[in-house]
Amino acid sequence: MEARPCPLCQTPDPRPYFTVRRHYGGHSWVLALARCPSCGFVFVPEPPAIAYDEHYLHEEGIITGQDPLEQVRVEERLNAIARRVPPGPQVRLLDFGIGDGHFLAQAAARGYLPYGYDINPAGFALARELYGLTAEFSSAPLAEAFPATLFDIIHLNEVIEHLAEPLVVLRWCADHLRPGGLLVVQTGNIRSLAARIMGRRWIYIRPAHVSYFSHRTLAFALQQVGLRPLSQRSIDWSVAQALRATRAVIRQGRWRDGLHFLAVTLTGKIPNVRRGVVIDAVR
DSSP: OOOOOOTTTOOSSOEEEEEEEEEETTEEEEEEEEEOTTTOOEEOSSOOOOOOSHHHHHHTTOOOTTOHHHHHHHHHHHHHHHHHSOOOTTOEEEEESOTTSHHHHHHHHHTOEEEEEOSOHHHHHHHHHHHOOOOEEEOSOGGGSSTTOOEEEEEEESOGGGOSSHHHHHHHHHHTEEEEEEEEEEEEOTTSHHHHHHGGGOTTOOTTOOEEOOHHHHHHHHHHTTOEEEEEESOOOOHHHHHHHHHHHHHTTOHHHHHHHHHHHHHHTSTTTSSEEEEEEEO
């Protein structure tokens, strides 16, 4: 079988990157990662068939709304968004991949008009149950979702790595942003120091993840669909906010979690050290 070309630039014959075995959802998976010789994008040419259902939400540890550390992450992401696009009753914010609905519920509380898209309807049920969230949701095929609706903000947090054809979703986002609208994308950074040190043991390499970006390849993908990257970062929050959150989880007896979060904060201020990359882009 001929190898799938690069999803970003369509260059044929990707080079082998490395192969790993992972246990996930009661199964053992072999992931053969490949790297594009032209743009450097790393991807899985033969993506595993992962079921996105309620079990997936628990498997991935997505239900975290009561965690003080997650609250800081969400609050500071919304603060970063609000500095570019302030909230208002007619300011449409689409969370593409809602998880358990925590981010979208907080966005609605800030005054944004909330919308949610997800292929996993279990997330909608959780959002209503956990947060009483009232929003316009869709799990329709992408071509049919939110027809003729333009958004002021589209947010993709830890979503794009799940997509075998990320340009399809990014192009949809570009088409559904109003002129000057903001797209915020967060994913792992396979060229980070953390990823390079860990190599095959990097925890971000898992069967549900089939697209592995760096700062450079994520910016390239956004430009491919006509979006203009504005800024890049690894984290949204400050050291002072991390200290407050760390104290809160230490009071819960979670010393290891608190100290790890503080370490993530300190190293996250140095470009390309931590695993994550966040890019703001405009249409």
